[in-house]
Amino acid sequence: MADQQSAQKRRLGFYSLDPARHTKMEDAQGLFISAMVAALGLYFLSQAGFLTSGTAGVAFLLHYAFDIPFGVLFFVVNLPFYYLSFKRLGLGFSFKTFIAILMVSFITELERKFIVIQHLDPFWAALLGGILIGFGLLGLYRHRASLGGIGILAIYIQDRFKIPAGLVQLGFDLCVMAAAFFVVSPMTVLWSLLSAVVLNLLLTINHRSDRYIAVR
Incomplete structure (x- = not known):
């Protein structure tokens, strides 16, 4: 009976017995949950x-400079x-x-309809935002998959040259933070830099292409 149920689940694509592969169902739930978590961090x-x-x-820089919705800018950028x-990572990844x-x-644009924050400590916002x-x-x-842009470039460089994706992103982030001084206050830049460091250290420590590789 257990073997029949297991075979049925495999046919329906609920999970893969091969640890190096994902089914469509696994990919779908993984993408949705990951997007929800990342969007919450961006909202904070x-x-x-x-x-x-x-x-x-x-996208945040342009949002603060021109008051265009962040979600629209993030997609366009x-x-x-x-x-x-x-060209480099294939149709599936793209x-x-x-x-x-x-x-x-x-x-990210939708969350303001469901979450209203009356007080948010800057240190906690930077820390929690970076972690999420x-x-x-x-x-x-x-x-x-990735969140595009430098994430795509970082994954390619890590796979091609074995340079950690987190370090690639951190270098780009320093350039973004330098430009931010022309748009927002220096204190805002410092808090933002803390968030970027937390984010990229988390990626550098926890993501390695030789530790976890899964495809579909």
């Missing part, structure tokens, strides 16, 4: 007026990177990344 940062890592940091993703970015862009986005990215990486 946006409520505190902070920036963050990667192309999301660029990532568009030029899809060519690199398709498609799942596109879906992840679309979900995060939509959920980091965990969201870890989940996406494990399902061969």
